[in-house]
Amino acid sequence: MYALIEALHLNRIDHHRRHELTPVLFATAAQGDPIARTIVDRLADEVATMATVALTRLDLLDEETPVLLGGSVLAARHPRLDDTIRDLLSTRAPKATPHVVTASPVLGAALLGLDHVGASAQVQERVRAHFER
DSSP, rough: OHHHHHHTTTTTOGGGGGGGGHHHHHHHHHTTTHHHHHHHHHHHHHHHHHHHHHHTTOOOOSSEEEEEEHHHHHTTTHHHHHHHHHHHHHHOOOOOEEEEOOHHHHHHHHHHHHHHOOOOOOHHHHOOOOOOO
């Protein structure tokens, strides 16, 4: 572990490969490592804070509102991260309902483009089926 910390500190791990450490972080947190748990908890706090601020600015804090959580880290559904985000949102934005989006981000762009050109529901369903495999 100390070799990894040193390599990170001294920038010996290429930036484009650092995402490969994410599963290690979550596995280490699940085993009870206090530093890894703190990192996961901080991420959960950041996500919940961002959602709460957005709901506040949009004046939706007092309304039943879905909160869409996307990206590969959130879509992986790590129990500690997932549970902590839900707990924080239940306190900060009790009417918010978190939903994890697992579809590829390009799906939203494709559907928006199809809406723009007036594509049929069948075309949209084919595109959705393609990206949700």
